[in-house]
Structure formats: structure tokens, C-alpha cells
Amino acid sequence: MRWICGSLVLILVTSFCCADEPAASDTPTSIEGKYLSGVRQVTSGMVKAGEGYFSPDGETIVYQAVPLQYPFYQIYTQPLSGGEPTLISTGRGRTTCAYFTPDGKQILFASSHLDPNMTETEQAEIAQQEADRKSGKRRRYSWDFDPFTDIFVKDLKSGELTQLTTEKGYDAEGAYNKEGAKIAFCSDRDGDPDLYIMDADGSNLKQLTDAKGYDGGPFISPNGKWVVFRSDRDKEGYLQIYVIGVDGKHETALTANDGVNWAPYWHPTKPYIIWAGADHSQPGRPNYDLWLMKYEETDDAIKPGKIWRITDSPAADVLPVFSPDGKKLMWTSTRTDDHSSQLYIADFQFPEDE
Incomplete structure (x- = not known):
């Protein structure tokens, strides 16, 4: 099974079981207070929400969420100061991986709304979900490499939607470089999911990886x-x-x-990468937490360094991203009362160098 974009959140949500909480006197001290303060939930009212990214000014977020009356993720924006979500995608099809342009005027995202059999695709998923509800069974989630998924950019002022990829196959997981001139993304146009990079208008395509297996979720470093x-x-x-x-x-x-x-992500000003991870060396389903690595950059290498664990909640914590100024962290978590995945934000404190 391939695990990509915001999709791992779903398998965590549908499979996560809460153990009985120990008595307060037996509860170990959480490490989160060293790194996170002012933790708060920023999305609600959706079946589930996640994979959020900041606008360039840090005041708005864009994310994917499953609304109450539709079976697939759609793309929304929302001001961090409060307010209702605004639908950015078309309202149909599978969507994922939204990202602001560096000037904040457009939003990049992937969508399958041009699927010529869209109605049949929707009806099949609705029927499957209804059958699951009646049977009480939970399907093991697997992400669909929908062959009708392409990358689009939407102008927030005019509402114009521009298609950037047209090749047959799955094109998604796109993100801009700091200047907005390049987009790194994942595509299985050659039969295997690999990394590509292209100009912001979809031209000058270059394939970066060609190893057998899934390569995805790319982000370009702050220095490009x-x-x-x-x-x-x-x-x-x-x-x-x-x-x-x-x-x-x-x-x-x-x-x-x-x-x-x-879900690795660069810090915008310091040599750190944050990601979500879990140890699968033992039987059973491990919990997912956030991890931070300090790296060293040379002319021809990024060298891994010390690693810190950032979260230790019994809930799943995944898809971390830093704010543009690097002072806040946003991530997707099932630490909600109903254990649905939602977005959380906190002030971030770096660990002391040791």
C-alpha cells in the first residue's frame, strides 16, 4: 500500500484505538511542553480535515477536508483569526495537496474533477461508504492514484482555474519554490510514482527520480x-x-x-527538517508522532544530524508544517474529542543544541 499526502491520516483515524488512560499519578510528563505552547484546534465542522499550509503572510491557511455531504476531500481556505471555510476546489472529484503561490494570489492543488465518469465515481464511493456503515466494518484505507488527477492553479481574485498538467495518470503533491518559479510534484505518468519539477506555467518538465517504488510529497528547500x-x-x-x-x-x-x-517539511530559516514517523519494528499498530532533525548542508550533500521527538500524544500527529516566519507549527492530529483528524497550531520552540 502506498501512503501519500494527507491520506495516511485516514488510516490512522479509522484504525486508531484509545487505550485506557492511566491514573494521573502514573502519567509520565509529556515532552510537548518543551517545544509547543498555546496548542489550539483550528478546523472543525468537517468529517475530517488536514494537510494545511500557511499563506505567505501567515494569516490564512489552505487545507483539504471532507465535507458532511460529499465523499471526497475538497480544498478550503480559512483565516486563522476565525471565520468560515471558503471552498477553493470545484466541489467535485478527489482533491489534495493545496499550496499558496508565494505572492498569496493563487492556490495550487490537485483534482480529479475532470474525470469523464465523475458521477459514477461519486456514486460508487457513496455506495461503498453506506455499505461500510451498515456492516460496521472499517475498510483498510488505501490512497487512490486516480488517473484523472491533474494539477491546477486557481486565481483567488478572478476565480479562474488553470490546468497545469494534462498527461494521462496521477499528477499531484505539488509545491512551489520560494520564488514561485518552480513546482515540484509527484506523477505516475511513466507507470511508477516519481518526482518531477517544472516551471510554474507547466513548461520545462524535468524528471528527478526513477527508482522503483513510490517517491512523493516533495518540497523545495528555502535556498532552492x-x-x-x-x-x-x-x-x-x-x-x-x-x-x-x-x-x-x-x-x-x-x-x-x-x-x-x-510528510517532511523544511524550516524556512534554520537547518531543520520536521516530519511524521512511527516505529514498525514491533507487532501491532504504532502511534505517529512528529520528529525534528538538524541537518548540515554542503555543496553536494544534506547530511543528517541529531533527531528530537516533538510530540508524544496518544493521538496521531502527522503532516507538520512551519509558518513562513518559522515561529509556529501546524499539523494534523486525532487529538480531538471524537478522534477525527483536524488541524492544530502552536507556537514552536527549538530544542537546545546538545
Whole structure:
């Protein structure tokens, strides 16, 4: 099974079981207070929500959420100061991986709304969900590499929607570089999910990876030289964090453990990468937490350094992103009362160097 974009949240939500809480005197002190303060929930009213990203001014977020009356994720924006979500996607199809342009005037996202059999696709999912409810069974979630998924950009002022990819196959998981001139994304147009980079208008396409297995979730480094991503090339479904140059050279694995490491994201000003991960070396379903790595950059390498665990909640914590000024952290968590996935935000404090 491939685990990509916001989709891992779903398998966590549908499979997560809360153990009996120990007595207060037996409860160990959480580590989160060292790094996170002012933790608050920022989305609600959706079946589930997650994979949020900040606007360039840090005042608005864009995210994907499943609304009450539709079976697939749609894309929404929402001011952090409060207010109702605004629908950005078309309202139909599978959508994922939204990202602001650096000027804040447009939003990039992936959508399958051009599926010529959209009505049948929707009806099939609705019927399956209804059957699941009646049977009481929970399907093991797997992400659909929908072959009708393409990358679009929407102008927030005019509402114009521009299609950037047209190849047959799954094109998604896109993000801009700091200047907004390049987009890194995942595509299975050659039969296997690999990383690509293109100009912001969809031209000058370049393939970055070609290893067997899933390569996805790319983000371009703040200095524009590197792409961090996740890959299950060593063991299907068991993701590790990698970096590669924007020229397709100097690929390096940053993690190599018996677990799942995914959703890596660069800090905008300091040499740190944050991601979600869990140890799968023991039987049973492990919990997902956030992890922070300090790295060293040279001319031809990103060298992994010390790692800190940032969260230790019994809930699943995934898909972390830093605010543009690097002072806040936003992530997706099931620490809600009903254990649905929603977005949380907190002030972030770096660990002291040791």
C-alpha cells in the first residue's frame, strides 16, 4: 500500500484505538511542553480535515477536508483569526495537496474533477461508504492514484482555474519554490510514482527520480537547491525521508529505520527538517508522532544530524508544517474529542543544541 499526502491520516483515524488512560499519578510528563505552547484546534465542522499550509503572510491557511455531504476531500481556505471555510476546489472529484503561490494570489492543488465518469465515481464511493456503515466494518484505507488527477492553479481574485498538467495518470503533491518559479510534484505518468519539477506555467518538465517504488510529497528547500521527499523504494509502504538536488543529483537518505517516515517539511530559516514517523519494528499498530532533525548542508550533500521527538500524544500527529516566519507549527492530529483528524497550531520552540 502506498501512503501519500494527507491520506495516511485516514488510516490512522479509522484504525486508531484509545487505550485506557492511566491514573494521573502514573502519567509520565509529556515532552510537548518543551517545544509547543498555546496548542489550539483550528478546523472543525468537517468529517475530517488536514494537510494545511500557511499563506505567505501567515494569516490564512489552505487545507483539504471532507465535507458532511460529499465523499471526497475538497480544498478550503480559512483565516486563522476565525471565520468560515471558503471552498477553493470545484466541489467535485478527489482533491489534495493545496499550496499558496508565494505572492498569496493563487492556490495550487490537485483534482480529479475532470474525470469523464465523475458521477459514477461519486456514486460508487457513496455506495461503498453506506455499505461500510451498515456492516460496521472499517475498510483498510488505501490512497487512490486516480488517473484523472491533474494539477491546477486557481486565481483567488478572478476565480479562474488553470490546468497545469494534462498527461494521462496521477499528477499531484505539488509545491512551489520560494520564488514561485518552480513546482515540484509527484506523477505516475511513466507507470511508477516519481518526482518531477517544472516551471510554474507547466513548461520545462524535468524528471528527478526513477527508482522503483513510490517517491512523493516533495518540497523545495528555502535556498532552492534541494528537494526533500518520501520514498518506499526499500520496502513497499515503509517510507523513508530522502533529499535530492533540483538537478536530480546527490540523492541521500536521511532516515533508514524499520518504520514509516513521511510528510517532511523544511524550516524556512534554520537547518531543520520536521516530519511524521512511527516505529514498525514491533507487532501491532504504532502511534505517529512528529520528529525534528538538524541537518548540515554542503555543496553536494544534506547530511543528517541529531533527531528530537516533538510530540508524544496518544493521538496521531502527522503532516507538520512551519509558518513562513518559522515561529509556529501546524499539523494534523486525532487529538480531538471524537478522534477525527483536524488541524492544530502552536507556537514552536527549538530544542537546545546538545
